[in-house]
Amino acid sequence: MAEAALGRARARTPITRAALPAAATFWFAVMVIGQWAFVYYITGFYAASTLAGDFASWNRHPFVKGHIPGDTIGNLAFAAHVMLAIVITLGGTLQLLPQIRARAAWAHRWNGRVFLLLSIFASLAGFYMVWLRPDGTPPGFEDLSISFNGALILIFAALAWRTAAARNITAHRRWALRTLMVVNGVFFLRLIFSGWILLTQKEPSMLTFYAFEFAAFLLPLAILELYLRARDKGGPILRTTAAAIVFGASAYMAIGVFAFTMIFVVSILGGAA
Numbered sequence: 001m002a003e004a005a006l007g008r009a010r011a012r013t014p015i016t017r018a019a020l021p022a023a024a025t026f027w028f029a030v031m032v033i034g035q036w037a038f039v040y041y042i043t044g045f046y047a048a049s050t051l052a053g054d055f056a057s058w059n060r061h062p063f064v065k066g067h068i069p070g071d072t073i074g075n076l077a078f079a080a081h082v083m084l085a086i087v088i089t090l091g092g093t094l095q096l097l098p099q100i101r102a103r104a105a106w107a108h109r110w111n112g113r114v115f116l117l118l119s120i121f122a123s124l125a126g127f128y129m130v131w132l133r134p135d136g137t138p139p140g141f142e143d144l145s146i147s148f149n150g151a152l153i154l155i156f157a158a159l160a161w162r163t164a165a166a167r168n169i170t171a172h173r174r175w176a177l178r179t180l181m182v183v184n185g186v187f188f189l190r191l192i193f194s195g196w197i198l199l200t201q202k203e204p205s206m207l208t209f210y211a212f213e214f215a216a217f218l219l220p221l222a223i224l225e226l227y228l229r230a231r232d233k234g235g236p237i238l239r240t241t242a243a244a245i246v247f248g249a250s251a252y253m254a255i256g257v258f259a260f261t262m263i264f265v266v267s268i269l270g271g272a273a
């Protein structure tokens with residue numbers, strides 16, 4: 001009896017071991033495709049007009065009004081913010097590729113420095129836009145969530161940098177992954193929002209949207225912590241649970257990437273919205 005149970009447990013082991021790396025690979029594939037769609041959207045919508053100095057045309061966007069007539073500093077901050085967003089988004093996923101880490105460590109180091117530094121600059125420009133821009137509206141609840149997100153970017157980026165400088169590679173990888181999650185809060189928010197619209201066929205209420213704004217960076221962080229704990233110290237149950245959660249979150253992300261592409265790339269970038 002005991003031997004039979006042991007035999008069954010042994011037979012199960014490979015699946016519980018393989019599930020978590022498989023879920024992580026699925027997440028990475030969805031993430032990369034989504035990030036490319038995001039870069040395509042930011043570049044398509046903002047790059048040409050920004051480089052040509054045609055800031056007024058940003059306001060063709062149905063939700064985001066980046067241009068405020070007469071606010072030169074604010075407009076330049078927005079211009080820097082969206083241009084930096086392109087480089088950051090491209091660079092972030094490159095950092096995860098083990099092939100680059102293994103075969104071109106110098107490229108990993110330089111891309112990492114650039115990613116962290118530009119994320120800090122983009123966040124500082126974001127703080128300026130939220131708290132110092134004369135956009136005629138008092139600070140709102142959504143300003144608190146993005147500021148919390150921005151504060152985490154600054155703290156995590158500093159810790160990722162410090163641990164790399166101290167050659168504490170285990171801690172560095174953890175802080176770098178946490179930084180990647182919070183830097184992509186803006187991206188995840190668009191996936192959550194777009195996926196919701198596709199699945200429910202209606203826009204979220206204001207309250208639900210506020211919840212999305214916090215979930216956009218806190219949920220990926222929580223899932224990352226679970227993943228790291230399961231990967232490093234987890235038994236079969238924790239590893240399988242973590243794999244199921246990473247897989248489920250990635251499946252929702254895949255729906256979000258598809259919906260984001262339809263709403264932001266096809267409709268907004270295509271000029272239909």
Ligand code: HEM
Nearest residue numbers: 042064085119122123126127129130146147149150183186
């Ligand atoms: C570093 C990671 C970040 C990236 C990659 C990023 C990316 C972007 C992008 C692409 C837009 C244009 C929005 C669109 O067309 O959909 C945007 C707008 C904006 N971002 Fe960021 N952002 C980041 C962090 C922040 C932070 C930390 C703050 C504030 C503290 C912030 C504040 C803003 C504001 C105020 C806008 C103007 C549009 C609005 O009112 O929603 N961003 N960001």
